Amino acid sequence: MSWLKKHGHWLLTLYVAFVFIQSLFFKFTGSPETVYIFQVKLDPWAASLGFPGLFAPGGIFSAKVVGSVELIASVLLLAGAAISTQRAVQVLGAALGLGVISGAIFFHLFTPLGVAVVNADGSSDGGELFMLACGVWLSCALLLWLRRALWLGWLARLRGR
Template sequence: MLHRIKQVAAIILPLFIAVIFLDSLRFKFTDAPETQTIFGLLDGWAASWGADGLFAHTGLFSQYVIGMAELIASTTLLIGFIPALRRLQVLGAALGLAVMTGAVSFHLFTPLGIDPNQDGGGLFVAACGVWLSCAALLALKRQEALAIGCGFIRLLIPATSR
């Protein structure tokens, strides 16, 4: 029974994450009023401590940069359904977790708040759901995640010959 739940979760989690990310791109890439409100509030907050432009259209954390990260995460999650490329889902989940950690943190710890667009907090709930889904997918695929992590470490720290 547990094995079957893991199999279903391995299909549903990446699809859920990808759908939420891909749906949000229409707001980020078209400069929708909702996106302008969110990134405008964040840019004003950043400017108050000397980082003006950080969330602006050409900023390091602009809606376009975040949108591209979400697009890459979605793409790797979906391409990861190809058996030979299944490890890409781990990378997509890790990238999604990083992006959503930022999103949830900004909702909680900046003037953005939980309901910046007066949608009843739906955006915040979706961010939390995606964050939890990414974390669950990484836990589910922890062996692949460890293998990828070890591979990166081997790249960074070359083996010494004795």
């Protein structure tokens, strides 16, 4: 149990970094899956709400922007886990990861994207992307809980205590 308490953050960090980093190829190369998710499913939905181009290439939530945030979160998480004196960096990575993956979960649940993504060819991922996102959300939340003394101290200083 003491090993898990001392090194468990590595398991959480490696899971988040693995999920984020393995998806970068898709987001940065304009793969058909990514184009389908961002440009075929999400951008028309955003346009119907009055926000055309939000998910299109060059949009504020384009695949490359989301991928860049995931890459930054991964680097911060890994650096903070590797250097014990840099736990604050891990907190920032976990917070950034939690934010970006909360957006992903929102879009799976409340847009035409759906929990089980149906691709352009009619195949379904069976909910795999959604389940990975939930695992990342839980891992980031647990990392923030493990490092709560650090960020709660920041909040206390911000409030002038």
